[in-house]
Amino acid sequence: xxxxxxxxxxxxxxxxxxxxxxxxxxxxxxxxxxxxxxxxxxxxxxxxxxxxxxxxxxxxxxxxxxxxxxxxxxxxxxxxxxxxxxxxxxxxxxxxxxxxxxxxxxxxxxxxxxxxxxxxxxxxxxxxxxxxxxxxxxxxxxxxxxxxxxxxxxxxxxxxxxxxxxxxxxxxxxxxxxxxxxxxxxxxxxxxxxxxxxxxxxxxxxxxxxxxxxxxxxxxxxxxxxxxxxxxxxxxxxxxxxxxxxxxxxxxxxxxxxxxxxxxxxxxxxxxxxxxxxxxxxxxxxxxxxxxxxxxxxxxxxxxxxxxxxxxxxxxxxxxxxxxxxxxxxxxxxxxx
Amino acid sequence: xxxxxxxxxxxxxxxxxxxxxxxxxxxxxxxxxxxxxxxxxxxxxxxxxxxxxxxxxxxxxxxxxxxxxxxxxxxxxxxxxxxxxxxxxxxxxxxxxxxxxxxxxxxxxxxxxxxxxxxxxxxxxxxxxxxxxxxxxxxxxxxxxxxxxxxxxxxxxxxxxxxxxxxxxxxxxxxxxxxxxxxxxxxxxxxxxxxxxxxxxxxxxxxxxxxxxxxxxxxxxxxxxxxxxxxxxxxxxxxxxxxxxxxxxxxxxxxxxxxxxxxxxxxxxxxxxxxxxxxxxxxxxxxxxxxxxxxxxxxxxxxxxxxxxxxxxxxxxxxxxxxxxxxxx
Numbered sequence: 001x002x003x004x005x006x007x008x009x010x011x012x013x014x015x016x017x018x019x020x021x022x023x024x025x026x027x028x029x030x031x032x033x034x035x036x037x038x039x040x041x042x043x044x045x046x047x048x049x050x051x052x053x054x055x056x057x058x059x060x061x062x063x064x065x066x067x068x069x070x071x072x073x074x075x076x077x078x079x080x081x082x083x084x085x086x087x088x089x090x091x092x093x094x095x096x097x098x099x100x101x102x103x104x105x106x107x108x109x110x111x112x113x114x115x116x117x118x119x120x121x122x123x124x125x126x127x128x129x130x131x132x133x134x135x136x137x138x139x140x141x142x143x144x145x146x147x148x149x150x151x152x153x154x155x156x157x158x159x160x161x162x163x164x165x166x167x168x169x170x171x172x173x174x175x176x177x178x179x180x181x182x183x184x185x186x187x188x189x190x191x192x193x194x195x196x197x198x199x200x201x202x203x204x205x206x207x208x209x210x211x212x213x214x215x216x217x218x219x220x221x222x223x224x225x226x227x228x229x230x231x232x233x234x235x236x237x238x239x240x241x242x243x244x245x246x247x248x249x250x251x252x253x254x255x256x257x258x259x260x261x262x263x264x265x266x267x268x269x270x271x272x273x274x275x276x277x278x279x280x281x282x283x284x285x286x287x288x289x290x291x292x293x294x295x296x297x298x299x300x301x302x303x304x305x306x307x308x309x310x311x312x313x314x315x316x317x318x319x320x321x322x323x324x325x326x327x328x329x330x331x332x333x334x335x336x337x
Numbered sequence: 338x339x340x341x342x343x344x345x346x347x348x349x350x351x352x353x354x355x356x357x358x359x360x361x362x363x364x365x366x367x368x369x370x371x372x373x374x375x376x377x378x379x380x381x382x383x384x385x386x387x388x389x390x391x392x393x394x395x396x397x398x399x400x401x402x403x404x405x406x407x408x409x410x411x412x413x414x415x416x417x418x419x420x421x422x423x424x425x426x427x428x429x430x431x432x433x434x435x436x437x438x439x440x441x442x443x444x445x446x447x448x449x450x451x452x453x454x455x456x457x458x459x460x461x462x463x464x465x466x467x468x469x470x471x472x473x474x475x476x477x478x479x480x481x482x483x484x485x486x487x488x489x490x491x492x493x494x495x496x497x498x499x500x501x502x503x504x505x506x507x508x509x510x511x512x513x514x515x516x517x518x519x520x521x522x523x524x525x526x527x528x529x530x531x532x533x534x535x536x537x538x539x540x541x542x543x544x545x546x547x548x549x550x551x552x553x554x555x556x557x558x559x560x561x562x563x564x565x566x567x568x569x570x571x572x573x574x575x576x577x578x579x580x581x582x583x584x585x586x587x588x589x590x591x592x593x594x595x596x597x598x599x600x601x602x603x604x605x606x607x608x609x610x611x612x613x614x615x616x617x618x619x620x621x622x623x624x625x626x627x628x629x630x631x632x633x634x635x636x637x638x639x640x641x642x643x644x645x646x647x648x649x650x651x652x653x654x655x656x657x658x659x660x661x662x663x664x665x666x
Contacts, residue, residue: 026349032474107434112406115468122452156530206537308637310657327663332639
């Protein structure tokens with residue numbers, strides 16, 4: 001499934017629909033759906049499905065279950081007045097939901113301490129986004145999450161970084177529908193002036209990336225934000241919008257020209273290389289080290305990566321990949337003589 | 338086993354019915370009342386026989402429900418203090434419901450949706466997914482962000498999961514920690530105070546039970562499985578986490594190195610963009626938290642970087658480069 005996170009619907013789909021709901025998720029959904037239905041006298045299954053990012057069948061199943069659920073009541077027999085009721089004809093014939101009787105639930109549930117903590121830490125992580133420029137508003141939002149939790153949110157925190165100027169310019173160029181121009185130094189060490197139509201901003205831990213249509217290459221390219229300098233919002237209209245381009249799910253796409261390199265890596269450090277290990281790579285563990293393969297587009301990136309993991313990752317083959325790493329490290333060391 | 342015992346009620350129906358029943362009761366229900374009357378239990382309840390399986394089921398269900406933030410409480414029956422069979426269970430409405438004065442604007446809802454997207458793995462992704470379901474129950478329609486975002490923060494350190502669980506339950510944990518330069522991991526016994534993410538790396542801040550005082554541990558240097566003890570500790574105030582963050586900021590400010598970068602190189606572009614870096618021609622003053630992580634990072638730049646100071650960092654980077662060259666000889 002394409003995850004064009006530009007429209008939040010498919011972005012969420014990449015998270016939600018891919019996996020079947022567990023019992024705890026289903027319970028949370030039922031407890032969340034009831035107040036939503038209480039606030040809507042009549043709502044279509046389709047609209048509810050869109051709102052909750054679920055399939056229509058998941059909505060119908062949940063509504064049917066709510067329609068027969070309730071409390072034991074005075075008689076402990078689940079009498080009619082002790083149960084929720086819905087307009088069954090509206091559901092079965094019109095695909096509409098009308099809640100006609102409710103019990104027990106009056107309002108939305110609180111967040112759990114860990115749920116609130118996850119959202120608060122997520123907000124902290126995103127503090128460099130231009131949407132977060134209003135720090136006071138973000139602080140208010142975090143306070144509301146804390147107050148809306150059933151217990152003090154767990155002590156989980158992400159160090160905030162300042163608002164990123166490049167991110168703000170990217171947003172401005174999308175807002176105005178115009179191209180962005182900047183100097184870009186690629187991992188081969190080549191510097192070029194690029195003009196792009198920004199499509200999506202992605203991140204992985206401390207690193208931020210721009211996915212964009214590159215007018216120089218006439219293709220979608222991924223740019224590391226910390227390799228961009230002198231960005232300028234142009235007056236040239238974009239030719240490719242987020243809706244026109246299907247972006248691949250993964251940040252690092254494989255290409256037919258990729259080189260496969262065999263490496264030994266300390267087992268404990270292997271997760272650091274997970275994004276480079278292609279699906280189906282043969283991996284053998286021996287004495288706390290893993291022999292596996294990584295996929296790289298050229299050795300310029302590889303030599304930097306391996307040199308930043310001294311003693312932890314070693315290239316086994318091919319020989320010219322080993323040589324590229326050796327020469328890079330030796331050239332670095334020789335500067336200290 | 339009776340015919341009724343064969344009726345299979347789905348798990349979510351049993352849990353949903355339990356929450357409804359406990360929300361609806363003021364006085365609380367005894368375990369026996371729950372097992373004999375609530376949908377999903379009553380079908381399997383035996384009036385005469387042994388209900389121990391069902392009781393165990395109820396214990397697990399209680400844990401599952403509490404994990405979702407539902408405040409399931411127990412009351413002792415008047416005059417029956419200490420009698421477990423007569424404990425009464427209920428969910429107090431005020432603690433269950435989101436306070437009515439809390440609402441979220443469309444802009445806020447958009448930001449929270451993005452915040453939830455940050456987590457794609459581990460139990461924290463499930464927690465953020467459930468938080469978003471609860472948020473959506475408020476019916477707020479979100480704004481589309483101007484540009485699409487796909488943020489992702491990984492929790493790939495295996496220690497993350499047990500540490501965050503221990504932090505939540507306030508239990509002391511034990512793990513082997515390998516400090517750079519030491520040959521053997523040393524066992525640490527820690528009361529967790531906070532999990533802090535800095536520069537893409539997770540740090541445990543905790544109180545060392547043997548050494549006394551607080552310490553920071555990089556999760557990636559935890560080299561053994563984390564053992565959870567049964568010893569609970571009194572929760573630390575939120576100010577303890579703020580103090581830890583301030584201390585980390587202070588360390589960052591205090592530690593600095595000067596490097597010479599090759600003009601126009603990857604190192605010159607990227608290192609100049611590190612937070613707090615000052616640029617003076619080709620000389621950059623960098624700030625850092627961890628000496629060894631900085632040395633690794635600088636070694637990756639090969640000949641594009643020459644460390645000017647401190648001398649220990651020069652030596653460390655040079656040794657790393659020599660090691661890599663030798664490993665690939």
